[in-house]
Amino acid sequence: MPRAPTTSDPFNAVAEPRRREILELLAAGEREVGSLVEATGLAQPQVSKHLRVLREVGLVTARAEGQRRVYTVNADGLREVHEWVSRFERLWDHKLDRIKQRAEHAARAAREIAKNQ
Amino acid sequence: MPRAPTTSDPFNAVAEPRRREILELLAAGEREVGSLVEATGLAQPQVSKHLRVLREVGLVTARAEGQRRVYTVNADGLREVHEWVSRFERLWDHKLDRIKQRAEHAARAAREIAKNQ
DNA sequence: TTGACACATACCCATATCGACATATATTCT
DNA sequence: AGAATATATGTCGATATGGGTATGTGTCAA
Numbered sequence: 001m002p003r004a005p006t007t008s009d010p011f012n013a014v015a016e017p018r019r020r021e022i023l024e025l026l027a028a029g030e031r032e033v034g035s036l037v038e039a040t041g042l043a044q045p046q047v048s049k050h051l052r053v054l055r056e057v058g059l060v061t062a063r064a065e066g067q068r069r070v071y072t073v074n075a076d077g078l079r080e081v082h083e084w085v086s087r088f089e090r091l092w093d094h095k096l097d098r099i100k101q102r103a104e105h106a107a108r109a110a111r112e113i114a115k116n117q
Numbered sequence: 118m119p120r121a122p123t124t125s126d127p128f129n130a131v132a133e134p135r136r137r138e139i140l141e142l143l144a145a146g147e148r149e150v151g152s153l154v155e156a157t158g159l160a161q162p163q164v165s166k167h168l169r170v171l172r173e174v175g176l177v178t179a180r181a182e183g184q185r186r187v188y189t190v191n192a193d194g195l196r197e198v199h200e201w202v203s204r205f206e207r208l209w210d211h212k213l214d215r216i217k218q219r220a221e222h223a224a225r226a227a228r229e230i231a232k233n234q
Numbered sequence: 235t236t237g238a239c240a241c242a243t244a245c246c247c248a249t250a251t252c253g254a255c256a257t258a259t260a261t262t263c264t
Numbered sequence: 265a266g267a268a269t270a271t272a273t274g275t276c277g278a279t280a281t282g283g284g285t286a287t288g289t290g291t292c293a294a
Contacts, residue, residue, distance in 0.1 A: 001248085001249085001281080001282050001283050001284095002247095002248065002249040002250055002251090002280085002281050002282065002283095003120065003123070003132075003133070003249085003250070003251080003280075003281045003282065004132070004133065004134070004250090004281095004282095005249095005250060005251090006120070006250080006251070006252095011131060011132045011134075011137075012132045014128060014132075015120075015121070015128045015129045015131075015132040016120070016121070016251090016252085017121070017128075018252090020128075020201065023205070024204070027204065027205055027208065032270085032271095033270070033271060033272095034269095034270065034271085042253090043253075043254075043255090044270085044271070044272090045253085045254080045255080045256095045271090045272075045273080045274095046252075046253060046254085047271095048271060048272055048273080049252080049253095049272085049273085050252095051271095051272095052272080052273090064260095064261095066261065066262075066270090067260065067261040067262065067269065067270050067271075068261095068270065068271080069270080069271065069272095073205070073208060075205040075206075075208035075209045076208075076209050078202050078205045078209075079209055081198070081202050082199075082202040082203065082205075082206065084137065085195050085198050085199040085202060086199065087141070087144065088140070088144055088190070088192040088195045088199075089192075089199065091144065091190060091192035091193075092192045092193050092195075092196055118251085118252045118253050118254095118278080118279080119250090119251055119252065119253095119278065119279035119280055119281090120250075120251045120252065120279085120280070120281080121251095121252090121280090122279095122280060122281090123280080123281075123282095133281095133282085135282090149240085149241095150240070150241060150242095151240065151241085159283090160283075160284075160285090161240085161241070161242090162241090162242080162243080162283085162284080162285080162286095163282070163283060163284085164241095165241060165242055165243080166242085166243085166282075166283090167282090168241095168242095169242080169243090181290095181291095183240090183291065183292070184239065184240050184241075184290065184291040184292065185240060185241080185291095186240080186241065186242090
């Protein structure tokens with residue numbers, strides 16, 4: 001069984017750096033394909049293909065405007081990813097807590113030493 | 118150029134559902150490989166291979182305990198993913214805001230109508 | 235030491251990928 | 265109608281994938 005298609009879910013779609021870049025650009029506002037080609041430095045066909053993937057997983061929508069196509073992010077599709085990753089948030093928060101605790105412990109110890117001098 | 122290796126970054130590593138499942142299991146606490154095999158229903162070699170990928174991107178760490186290997190999540194590697202996705206949070210929040218605004222607008226209109234009857 | 239157990243690695247195969255390049259489709263302009 | 269422009273699609277090639285199965289490696293137990 002090969003790797004799951006990039007179009008199978010947002011996780012796979014977003015695994016590709018260029019597609020993340022495109023989404024970032026679109027997050028700042030709608031853009032036409034040509035504008036994305038210019039901004040990314042990619043060849044036009046690759047941009048179109050990346051956009052196709054993003055469309056198929058519902059991360060962007062396209063609107064025709066004359067001969068141009070204006071693309072818009074549909075960040076809603078990223079909520080699934082956000083929610084999944086958020087389940088692990090407490091784990092690195094815990095780690096931060098421990099660092100904080102150690103820091104406070106060290107500070108207390110330092111005060112003790114200073115007091116006893 | 119083929120798709121980027123699954124080991125190239127957390128985004129690619131986490132694109133595979135089985136690996137997400139393994140991470141979820143480990144999020145609840147350390148586990149040995151055999152336990153993961155049982156929990157996932159995967160064959161042992163595939164579990165080992167998925168764990169290898171997760172190790173290579175730093176999402177898990179392994180500790181030898183006799184002939185067993187105990188795996189632990191290292192959620193820190195997921196922060197990058199979390200931070201990236203979080204950049205889009207305002208976009209779906211906005212959408213929620215608009216829904217809320219429309220609801221309030223509708224409620225106001227309804228009150229006006231009621232008042233004028 | 236020999237065997238049993240836990241895990242890792244090696245190999246095979248069918249498949250989807252991404253980039254490059256060529257070409258098709260659709261729209262606007264003259 | 266024909267040319268120019270904007271975007272989409274098709275083809276090719278090299279490559280990494282993930283499951284299956286077989287085998288290697290290390291550890292414990294008798």
